[in-house]
Amino acid sequence: MRRLALTLLIAAIAGDAQAQFLRHRPAGPVAAPPKGTPPAEAEIWPFPPPDPKAWWDDKRPAPSEAADPLGGRRMGRGERQIAIANGVDPSTYRLWGLMPLQWQLLRGEELILEVWVRPARSVRQSVIRITLRGDGKGFVQARAGLACCEAGIARRMGFDAELTPAQVQAFQALRNHPMWAAPRDVRVTEGADTVEDLCVDGTSYDLTLAVAGRARSLRRACDSAAVGQVAEALEPALRAALGHDARFDAIYPGGASFAVARDAYRDLIAHGGALKPETRARVQPPELGPGAPVADDAAATPPAAPRKPPGPGARPGSSGAR
DSSP states (O other): OOOHHHHHHHHHHHHHHHHHHHHOSSSSSSSOOOOOOOOOHTTTTTTOOOOOOHHSSSSOOOOTTTSSSSOOOOOTTTTOOHHHHHHOHHHHHTTTTOOGGOOOOOTTTEEEEEEEEETTTTEEEEEOOOOOOESSSSEEEEEEEEEEESSSSSSEEEEEEEOOHHHHHHTTTTTTTTTSSSSSSSSEEEESSSSSOOSSSSSSEEEEETTTTTTEEEEEEHHHHHHHHHHHHHHHHHHHHHTEEEEEEHTTTTTTTOHHHHHHHHHHHTTOOEEEETTTOOOOOOOOSSTTTOOGGGGSSOOOOOOOOTTOOOTSSOOOOO
């Protein structure tokens, strides 16, 4: 008897909901919107347009924990923003739907590993950000899109997900990896009697490791040996991003393996080759914390030319140019 009553109650609720839907559904064919109806209203005709005030006043869902792992933090006394020298402007991060790396506050053993992937012959770019938080949690944020020819990132897609404990441990081990001691930009040389290759094709990888108060950036492009030097960071980052969205996976049909690049780097070193600092390399920000290896990039940066004194009549702080 009780089951019968429950069945009748569910049927009554469903019938009432269907009746309300039919009551609001236009009867018969819907006439075309009146001439002069704005396109936005014509698209939803014959339903009324939403209240414009609701756009500003209605509550919006808060971003998930994975979408902003370090959200809500305020700069404390003595804290400062991280000095970032990866060539990515804060406004570019906003276009990709990411909080600017320059705005992130890292404390204790927290870190951020970021990888930008830019093919030379394609505008299909992607970015992967790994964030390890002080409570032991880790998150991956990945974005992909067409970065060309429009005011925004065309066909941008992305996702935010939590890492497994094993992945968190693997990324923590990268904090003091020797790769971060390398210069930011390098050129491959295979010995004194060889001619250096000219890069005309390939993919560039820009990596940034940020820890509490400091950051280190590396750029590797074209040559497999140069890419192989940073494969220990590229592989786990890409592996953490794959498997969440088929549209992102389609960009990397070969998966997350950099075995070929790693072997090329080992072969280069074994045969007397080396990765030398690029003469026009960007200056690195301050070194990482205690225990982390640090490269001396001073040799990669030419000394600044002496400044000429301003001409007569120049304003203080001006270049003196007319």
